[in-house]
Amino acid sequence: MEQSFSDISLYHEYRSARETEHLVSQKTWDDLNLDDFFEWADRTSSCVGRQYLYDVLHYNRLSEISEQEEVIRKLSADKELRAEIRSELRKLDTPDAYTIASLFSISHPVYSRRFYRLLTILQFAPFVLLGIVYITSSLYVLGILCTSVLVNMVLHYRSKARIQGYFFSIPQLWQLLRQAEKLAQIPLCASVYRDIQKTLQALHPLRKKLSTFRFSIRLESDIAIFAYFFTEIVNVFFLREVIPVSKAFFLLRGRQEQIEEVFRYFGLVDVLCSVSELRDGLPYYVLPEACSEGETFHAEGLYHPLIERCIPNDITLCGKSVLVAGSNMSGKTTFIRAIGLNLLSAQVLHTCFARSFRFPMDTALYSAIHLEDSLMEGKSFFLQEVQIVREMLEAGKECWRFFLLDELFKGTNTVERIAIAKAVLSALAHKNSIVFASTHDVELASLLEDEYELFHFCECVADNTLSFDYKLKPGPVTERNAIRIIEMCGYPQEVVREAYRLVGKGKM
Known part of the structure; x- marks a missing residue:
């Protein structure tokens, strides 16, 4: 995959603003050609791993990687296990996965409890009103039903406008939590961070809410277009998207540290595989x-x-x-x-x-x-x-x-x-x-x-x-060859003789 440093550096930009101790200066980064070294050393399988590696290279201190030598050794010895782990890591190797890091540095929308109660009422109102219209055929109730649907439509599209910035990051966050759970079921990966199961368990309610985000319907056929419009009608009518999205934002605000823990766990596992493969080729x-x-x-x-x-x-x-x-x-x-x-x-x-x-x-x-x-x-x-x-x-x-x-x-x-x-x-x-x-x-x-x-x-x-x-x-x-070199390169003899004369007299 073609490297884009603006995407790869997203996580480091967030972290370096918070943690400046032991940070490699930009001068030293350039002096040692560390962009080139990063590209050469990078054997990661996911965008998250790439961002993690780029970040840790910016800190001149013993990293988490140095504490995992036994894991690296086992990955080098068991190529089949490494391939199995990497197949799970590759599920986050699409460019959209770089946007997960943006979730750490933005302020998520805030909704009050009163608003949640109102949403619950508006969610069930069309059901109730539709039943009353069916039983009574009342035009008055039909008008209320139409108003209810109109209000839901406004709420739906206002909510959709607010979550445009999450169009790529939220589905990828859901995928990150899903793949991290799979990695945590592999004993060697679970040993990298002993508390990962506890963290994933705490984030399970968030993962369920995030599953509502279905932005990536591909409109490549008439059937897909029909499916999209049908889903959109259901979402508008019953606020099927607004309520879970609102609750997801609420959960996001309180779980950012745990989400970053999972992000770093996933990235660390990827980089351990990367270091293992890098060593194999040296x-x-x-x-x-x-x-x-x-x-x-x-x-x-x-x-x-x-x-x-x-x-x-x-x-x-x-x-x-x-x-x-x-x-x-x-x-x-x-x-x-x-x-x-x-x-x-x-x-x-x-x-x-x-x-x-x-x-x-x-x-x-x-x-x-x-x-x-x-x-x-x-x-x-x-x-x-x-x-x-x-x-x-x-x-x-x-x-x-x-x-x-x-x-x-x-x-x-x-x-x-x-x-x-x-x-x-x-x-x-x-x-x-x-x-x-x-x-x-x-x-x-x-x-x-x-x-x-x-x-x-x-x-x-x-x-x-x-x-x-x-x-x-x-x-x-002990030797000086500069004048001999310019002589070899065809400098005029008078220039060469003058240079030798000055050196011989100790004028230089």
């Missing part, structure tokens, strides 16, 4: 672990899952942060993104794209990787970076913090860039913080060698060809 993966004593971070065979045939890398830290040097295209930015993506996936999906992955479990994630000038806001990317880094410096220290920084302050002159970058990186690299920073400035290595572990990526220039091995190597950069 070259390898590992479950995250806490750091061993003396260790602050460890990754072996770490790779970026969105890059085909990605070269894996290893890294272990024991207190220091990381400064990675290297030329463009050598792999340093991809490596930093892979670190961030694995940190988020470890906490949210309980899945790491590595052979071994250990980190402080309670972490916050900050980034400044991809910056552009904002013409609409009149901000250069340098000014944006200044503001983002200030927020990092002001961030709380209650939990471990990971800072991902790519070529700090490249929008300003060399002398000030190196000075500011050194001061900022020193300030960030204190207790309960790990910085992964990349740079072109080899001068930073000597300034930060006491606080940072130094690593680099390098290119190979041979036989007029440029190649990269994308392997992380310990220590600072």
Whole structure:
């Protein structure tokens, strides 16, 4: 099914307005290309599952998914059971199912008890008056009957106008409750949330009322059209739709939290199946672990899952942060993104794209990787970076913090860039913080060698060809190949000679 982020994000928009703690910033979401990661990782079978997955990826904390490893393991081992569960989940894979999330954020119509009593009288009035007309043939009573039907017609169509916004969401809510009940009958699914049976039982009266909503009669034949008009006449005459709809609204207002519980239960089951299938297709993966004593971070065979045939890398830290040097295209930015993506996936999906992955479990994630000038806001990317880094410096220290920084302050002159970058990186690299920073400035290595572990990526220039091995190597950069590369690319010889001359004299 074609993805529509405006539909998929409906539930997250509602939830993020209420719950802001541990929320991944839009900057970090964009830096890590998490829209692309979501599309790649999504193996859900329902729109509800898709919305749930999109929402949990926006929270940098241990998710409900991480508590369900035993369920994921059983789903991976029993493909037939997983297929059975997914067949139930697919009943909510129509675009209309996205609208269920809108029910959480709107105010439902309110009717008084007096109005309910009036509706009950008006519902039975045509029955009684029709019987009297049949017995007495009274024109006076016939007039009252016509008035009664007219009043019912007005009420019917006024009610219909009020529920137009529920045209898609209410039938899908009914389907959600129905399918959740079916899932809850499967022991493995019931174990995901022990109280789901109790919640569904409390919502059973609502489900019965919702069954009255029958908006989706398809007018594709004369018989269907006749059935629609016959049903509409019955609904108008006896208020067959208005009364259950009014009671359904009353029940909706008092049950929103329980409805969201069912929504999240259904979405969680779907995402557990999705994670199970995702893992089946990976070259390898590992479950995250806490750091061993003396260790602050460890990754072996770490790779970026969105890059085909990605070269894996290893890294272990024991207190220091990381400064990675290297030329463009050598792999340093991809490596930093892979670190961030694995940190988020470890906490949210309980899945790491590595052979071994250990980190402080309670972490916050900050980034400044991809910056552009904002013409609409009149901000250069340098000014944006200044503001983002200030927020990092002001961030709380209650939990471990990971800072991902790519070529700090490249929008300003060399002398000030190196000075500011050194001061900022020193300030960030204190207790309960790990910085992964990349740079072109080899001068930073000597300034930060006491606080940072130094690593680099390098290119190979041979036989007029440029190649990269994308392997992380310990220590600072020892070779400079930029002038050799421009020479290979056909720059005029006088330009190349002048560049070599200036470097040789130490002018640069």
